Amino acid sequence: MTRQNTVTPSGALDPLPALDHLSEIAIAVFETHLSHAERCVGCGTSWPCEQVVLAHHNLAVL
Numbered sequence: 001m002t003r004q005n006t007v008t009p010s011g012a013l014d015p016l017p018a019l020d021h022l023s024e025i026a027i028a029v030f031e032t033h034l035s036h037a038e039r040c041v042g043c044g045t046s047w048p049c050e051q052v053v054l055a056h057h058n059l060a061v062l
């Protein structure tokens with residue numbers, strides 16, 4: 001009697017690489033989106049731009 005037991009480990013998704021990736025993105029954003037005269041040098045919108053705000057949120061949850 002052959003019985004297939006396909007148990008998928010619940011911890012299959014390792015969150016650490018994803019978090020590393022998030023912090024890398026955030027750092028890249030901080031390097032390119034800089035404040036200059038109340039404007040973002042990176043995307044030209046008013047400071048703080050959406051990208052920087054998102055990056056701050058990303059780092060806050062790490």
Ligand SMILES: [Zn+2]
Pocket residue numbers: 033034040041042043044045049050051052
């Ligand atoms: Zn920007």
